Amino acid sequence: MDPNRMDEGKSGDGDISSVMGFSGFGKKARTFDLDAIFEQTRRTAIERSQHALEERQKTQKEGGGESSTSVKASIHTQRNKPAAATSRKQESDSSSDSDSDSDSGLIGPPPPPQHTAQHDDDDDEELVGPPLPPGYTGSTAHSDEDDEDDDDDDDNPVKKIPDTHEITLQHGTKTVSALGLDPSGARLVTGGYDYDVRFWDFAGMDQALQAFRSLQPCECHQIKSLQYSVTGDVILVVSGNAQAKVLDRDGFNVMECVKGDQYIVDMANTKGHTAMLNSGCWHPKIKEEFMTCSNDCTVRTWDLNSDKKHKSVFKPRSVQGKKVTPTCCTYSRDGKLVAAGCQDGTIQIWDRNLSVHTKFHCRQAHTPGSDTSCLSFSYDGVTLASRGGDDTLKLWDIRNFRKPVNVATGLTNYFSMTDCCFSPDDKLLVTGTSVKKDEGNGKLVFFDRTSFQRVYEIEVTNASVIRCLWHPKLNQIMVGTGNGLAKVYYDPVKSHRGAKLCVVKSQRKEKQAETLTQDYIITPHALPMFREARQRSTRKQLEKDRLDPKKSHKPEPPVSGPGRGGRVAAHGGTLSSFIVKNIALDKSDDSNAREAILRHAKEAADNPYWVAPAYTQTQPEPVFAEESDEDEEADKEPEWKKRKI
Template identity: 30%
Template sequence: MDVDDEAMRQYVPASFGKQDNSVNVEAQIERCRRKIVDESKPQAAAKDASLDSDKDSDDDDSDDDEDEDEFPVSHELVIKTHDRPVTTITLDPSGTRLVTGSKDSTLKLHDLSALTPTTIRAFKTVDPFETKPSAAAEAHAIHQVVFSPHSGGQFLVITATPQARLFSRDGDMIKEYVKGDMYLRDKLNTKGHTAEVTSAAWHPSNRDRFVTAGTDSTVRIWDVNKSLQQEQVVVHKSRAAGSAGLTRMTAIAWGAAAEGNKSVIASAALDGSLVLWGGEGPYHRPLGEIRDAHVKDTWTSGLDISSDGRLVITRGGDDTIKLWDTRKFKTPVNTTSHPSTSSQYPTSNIKFAPNSASVITGSETGHLHILNPATLRPELLTPVTPGSPLITVNWHPKLNQIFTGSANGQTTILFNPKLSTAGALTILSKAPKKRHLDDDPHFTTDMDPLGMSGEGVEPGGKPGPAPGSFASRHPTVGLTASGRSRDPRRPHIPQTTPFAKSTPDEKYVRENIELSSMRDEDPREALLKYAPKEGEKNVFTGAWEKTQPKAIYKDYDSEDDEPNAKKAKR
């Protein structure tokens, strides 16, 4: 009888009514705890392996826990985003929208507030080149994706092309900035970059300005709303022998200045130089220049400015990391050895922590390095993707979580439940989504835009509404399978072709072409604006009054005395 009772309980519920389906959040978070936190302290691992119960070991363990809680790296959440290396990661200021770029020429958009532990995936994949049919056969890697720090509504996309692109937070392209004429030798006369753009940065306080650096040896400052020409051009004159005054710009950063309200732009070049410019101009002379900041012909991939504008950190292709002081911009404050991955992954970056108290970067072994900016010594060394190089890092200030991208296409979120907020914790606080029957494509049916059943086939072979369906009962409501309206009174909207996409409309002409508003102006009224009033001096045609004879016309007493019109010729 006992065996039968147990079998019966497996099929019959023990209680009735509404069940409590609350999720155990602490258990879900605990499953994300990382085994190895810090490899820079091997003695700590040995102490954790030992099972000593004396008082001294307890004190050491408590000290290790305090060190572990200093940085948000105690837990991790893995997102398999791309099939090829992840080259760049960016988040909006609120920390809800995550965008990753890869060598597979695609962008992945994630909504962190809508993900669940079983549905961690991108909600949209964007190809930046799908808007151009001519570029369908081309595939360019994504160099950099940068969200605007002032509003989460748009982000810049830098690809291996001369044109920067502006996208909305939903993945729709807003603007494509102009490409310069590559046959002009004077770089100051081109309207845009004439070669590949490598890096970009937003203005720290002005939401309408950003800067780009390219391999055409120029730094260009743009207005977000003007895509046909940049605002300013700064040509980097290389001092290296044999370069003919030109070199490739490898990285750029725009940050607040150490003193005053102005900003500074720091740029690195392939000739090993590091240049500091005034962010608000003038741009004819740099604030400071170091010719041999790194070894010549090595790719300086990482560059960042601290939040107070006093320090600049660089990660060069000569296997070094150097710290610079903007107030004494001559020699590095500190230098440390760090193997470079810029030869294979040119977007390997280095970043200051939000409070500038730490510096983070990746390594070829897949470890995350958290360095002390004063000494550049590792404060924490933790493996993220062992055996796969860690390319890009991002420490979000609001979430207090570290996002990393690796060469195996994996994006990892490092966090600490005691220090972090939202982000990964929001995902783990939700119940796992149960698999629905509709998730299997073999059991789904095609639905029309109104959510009703699909169309059938009429006896004549033409598609038509199925008998008894919603479409058959309401023949003029909704859309057909091809997207056309069933209402015969509604005009048909022509399909948008690639030619129509490239044809400028009235709004585009008015906003992007200068003086285009003159097309709607009456030329006679425009000329009469300059006509002199009574008593005023004629400025434009006053000289003619002295040289031109006065017209003399005959006066007629009545209309009858006026000469008749010429007779028509026979």
């Protein structure tokens, strides 16, 4: 073969290698025996662990007062050594191979200089392993204590009650009978016996705690229930009339249920309720469906998109098959069951898709004639809590619905909408108590779900506690009272957002206008000489008016008395003085009309102003007849006209 061609091939390979960035062609990558490396690493780790254990035993024998902290730290260090030993072994092998091979034998980019410096520092140190976490101090005593505290909190649900702080929202002066909180916890809506519905925005409020909107959606009807839908975009308003309403987040009307025909006997054949509503709630899964119960002895479900007729009808019945008025209603957590508490003391539960016969029925849940004020399902969907008008709170297992699991008595209830609810962890049950005026304080009572013992109480105010909500996301408790207050209990550590957003905002000062400015009138078709200049800013206009001496001049006060400052007091400043001056002191007698007119004849002749100048050339001189005795006699009535007596 021609040597020149061989030289050209070599030079070509060099050019290609320089262009492509390769150090050569045809060289194989180094291979490692992984099994041997792992075996060597294991042996090294065992030896170092034994050595560290011997040193630790010697140290304990010499100074027996050493704490367990250093022991645990050394164990932690020794546990981290094998991985580091492996890396050091690989580095030593790679360094020996790199020394034997040429620089052109290395595959890939060279290691950064920081990498080599770090390994040099590791060689100088005795401890080998990954760096310790930043919060690690070598001691586990504190972590053990924290774990014990967490265990205590898990065992004792009372410590999770957020009641260290509270804020008070002034709804009005009458009973707050309805509370609603949207799923995100950003807005609260309250309703009461004063027919008002108030909207509260936690993110938009300051320390003044003022509602941003107040309205009366149902005119002169008390608000019975308020609830946000599962998506939080609409609100169900149940009041004392027969038609429920749905409002949007800003309070505008979205839907109003139709009213049924009250002259039809079978309530299933009417399109809507015919009597006062008692309660209502949204479906927990379907955002367009909600339910209401009424004094017409029916429970009806509705579709938000169809306001002409109800969706389905449930008719509670007594033992004799007679009509029974439902006082409260609710869905189960999965939305498959519909429960209603009735005036005869029964609790009746239907399958949502089968409205004829009840699925679960308890005939003597509460005292007959007492209004069951609330039904609430637990988060597991098996347990049902009922708040009765007979001053009791009962816990039921719907799988064995004949008798209650637990009963709490002595809980005074004067309202037909007193709430009960479960805590977010499903371990506590909360309800409110009622009091008469000036006879004590209303309380928020907490019961342990398992033992049903009264584990905690909160004295809210000197009025009844009616509504209560425990929001799972915010971990805050909202309470509605009988004196027009809505209170929010929270904990700065355990709670999130909600009331914590508004208590940190300082109260905004209202800007008071110093002067009243003239309204700006827009006249687009006016001539330029009559067109007013557009007011860019009220503040600039006030500054200009302040510099104007006429507009900023203080008006002179009225002078009273004899006068002061060179000014003479004017008479007739009051109505009485004006009457005295112009009417009472007028001596002229207007009984004779002719004399009253001729009284101004001389002045009119001397100073003609209106009519005389126009007729100076053509107007004849007026000639008036003179009065005589004959005229007086003529004025007298003749004898024959006098009335004869």
